[in-house]
Amino acid sequence: MAVNNELFKGTLQTIILNLLSENEKMYGYEITQKVKSITQGELMLKEGALYPALHKLEAEGLLETTTEVVDNRVRKYYSLSKDGEKEVVNKLQEAKDFIAQLQLLLNLKPAI
Amino acid sequence: MKLTKEQLARIRSFIQQKGFNYIDVQMEILDHVASSVEERMEADQHLKFEDAISQTHEAFGPDGFTVIQKSVVKGLKKKYSKFFWQNFLSYFGYKYILMVLFLGFVVYKLQMMVSNDNFYTIYIIGMFGIVGILLLYNLKDSIYKKYMSYRSAVSFLTFLGSFLVVTNMAISKSNQTSIFFSLNRSFLIVSVLITLFVIYFITALKTAKAGMRESKQLMDKYKLVV
Numbered sequence: 001m002a003v004n005n006e007l008f009k010g011t012l013q014t015i016i017l018n019l020l021s022e023n024e025k026m027y028g029y030e031i032t033q034k035v036k037s038i039t040q041g042e043l044m045l046k047e048g049a050l051y052p053a054l055h056k057l058e059a060e061g062l063l064e065t066t067t068e069v070v071d072n073r074v075r076k077y078y079s080l081s082k083d084g085e086k087e088v089v090n091k092l093q094e095a096k097d098f099i100a101q102l103q104l105l106l107n108l109k110p111a112i
Numbered sequence: 113m114k115l116t117k118e119q120l121a122r123i124r125s126f127i128q129q130k131g132f133n134y135i136d137v138q139m140e141i142l143d144h145v146a147s148s149v150e151e152r153m154e155a156d157q158h159l160k161f162e163d164a165i166s167q168t169h170e171a172f173g174p175d176g177f178t179v180i181q182k183s184v185v186k187g188l189k190k191k192y193s194k195f196f197w198q199n200f201l202s203y204f205g206y207k208y209i210l211m212v213l214f215l216g217f218v219v220y221k222l223q224m225m226v227s228n229d230n231f232y233t234i235y236i237i238g239m240f241g242i243v244g245i246l247l248l249y250n251l252k253d254s255i256y257k258k259y260m261s262y263r264s265a266v267s268f269l270t271f272l273g274s275f276l277v278v279t280n281m282a283i284s285k286s287n288q289t290s291i292f293f294s295l296n297r298s299f300l301i302v303s304v305l306i307t308l309f310v311i312y313f314i315t316a317l318k319t320a321k322a323g324m325r326e327s328k329q330l331m332d333k334y335k336l337v338v
Binding site: 027028029030033046047048051052054055056058059060061067068069070071072073074075076 | 115117120139142143144146147148151171172173175179180182183186187188189191194330333334337
């Protein structure tokens with residue numbers, strides 16, 4: 001099933017922040033693969049969406065980066081900053097609230 | 113499977129051929145492409161290395177690697193702008209404000225004490241000093257020119273020229289005396305401009321240094337892999 005990109009876009013930052021809160025540090029390719037494996041291939045996180053989101057979060061100070069030499073190349077790891085750790089809690093709550101409202105609006109199932 | 117050094121060099125030259133020459137941009141693209149190529153070749157044992165590269169490139173969509181470069185540039189601009197303005201404004205906080213006011217006061221007094229021509233001479237000498245400092249830095253750090261972090265961080269120094277033009281105009285007009293709150297208005301304007309200029313210069317230099325530090329860290333690691 002191809003998932004609508006627009007639906008994905010709005011929650012991309014939340015998804016990245018949440019993945020990093022669970023995995024401490026990740027590199028770009030790893031994030032795309034993680035999304036793929038968690039959703040069993042249903043959601044494909046494209047490079048064109050991932051990197052702008054990562055660099056924006058980094059510029060905003062929510063992510064920190066470190067570089068390491070791995071397998072003869074330089075790898076850039078992303079991790080949550082102190083601000084990012086606080087923000088992930090807010091973003092998750094926001095997303096949960098939104099999903100509950102969406103369920104009401106679309107009559108999917110009653111709100112919990 | 114892990115790629116060999118030669119295969120990684122081949123991917124690097126593929127990225128360069130596509131026009132991506134900044135080393136920090138290249139590094140991020142390279143790791144992504146290499147990881148993807150490794151996984152594709154692992155999943156399909158018959159897949160040729162060159163085909164795996166093309167497939168990975170195609171997966172980036174019609175704009176190719178431009179997406180990464182653009183977002184790196186945008187992210188760095190934002191990061192260093194934030195760094196610059198936070199530092200610039202910090203000079204007006206309680207920690208430095210007295211020093212800033214004192215500097216403004218010294219420039220004002222100096223204009224009152226010496227003639228307009230002499231003040232201009234002092235000003236020009238000061239500017240030569242700044243140009244000297246800049247030349248020293250540029251010569252020393254041209255090695256970082258291939259790093260986008262460096263380019264982004266030094267960009268604030270390029271605005272110094274426009275600041276100079278305004279200050280120059282203000283000084284050339286400062287013999288017209290008009291009084292503003294019992295202060296000579298022209299002297300006051302020149303003092304404010306020069307003080308702002310000095311703060312701008314210090315902050316721009318600080319930002320450039322931060323960019324150099326970031327580039328140096330990357331360069332040290334880059335040297336290990338090429």
